[in-house]
Amino acid sequence: MTCDCNRLGRWPVMTRRAALAGAVGVGLAAMAPAAALAGGHCEALLLTCMDYRLDNEVTAYMDARGMRDKYDHVILAGASLGALNDKFPAWNEVFMTHIDLAVQLHEVHRIIILDHRDCGAYKLVLGEAAVKDPETELKSHVAQLYAVRSAVLAKHPHMEVEIGLMALDGKVLQIV
Template sequence: MNQKTVCACCKAINRRSFCKLIVPGVISLAILSETKPALAQKNAKALVLSCIDFPVLEAERYFLSLQNLTNQYDFTALAGASLALTGLPHPADAQAFWDQLELSYRLHHIQKVIIIDHQDCTVYADKIDPNLSQDPAKEQEVHTQYLSKAYWAIRDRYPDLNIELYFLTSKAEVNPITPIAK
């Protein structure tokens, strides 16, 4: 009376059900082992930080193409762009930027960071001043302050990177911003 003890789940598995379980995995493994990774460009020229506001994306892409950067940059979008580096609207936004910058720098060997803020940003209105867009001169001044903070924060961590700051107007004009001295 030499009986094997078999658990309930093993009693339910017969040759046919075993094949149904294992064959798809074996086929997938065979297919994946034969595929070759896409040949991707290993280096990017820049990391671009933009706001998440969708109306500005087309103007930004056009501007970047004029800078000869089409398909040659890593892209990060965070609400408020430069404002995100201060931890607004959320501290996790700043950490997300630093993580993306570190990866872009280490893996894609970027040479510069481009930050594009824009006029009538809803995050600036929400976190800084709801009437900010009513005074274009004040609005650009406030953005310049936050762009400058972002500039110096990046410069402190990555002194070898070039950093370009821009302010996109509601007329799709992209104005360079000179950072304010520390």
């Protein structure tokens, strides 16, 4: 299976790097990221919330796991809540469709769903009471993460589904 990374989003990165390379007189081939040139296989599909505060933390977390340039990334407000809720039903289909595509294009065999603390989407969709204190907040996330994991497994029984909750300092609580 061929990789669509180039068409689906790696090129803008390469284009910026190529522009930089040109500016300093370095050849394009030397600057091209290896992953963009390699074949089509990703380790995982990551689902996170859109929250701007955690962009760097999410990247750092995946880097620390040795996953740099090895995962597809889907972003929905609320992460697991965005993937499965009654308020924005279209989003449910978006997530599931992206899993199908990630399997088809990149042979993805693992889904990582990463919720986070102090999530505005949880307050908006479920109400303040659902996240009123850290313990209640954790329970709300665990229930939602379990529900999405079940929904994914119902459609992709052999998929590995990993779920977790990120604190605002970037630390991740793995949920089993």
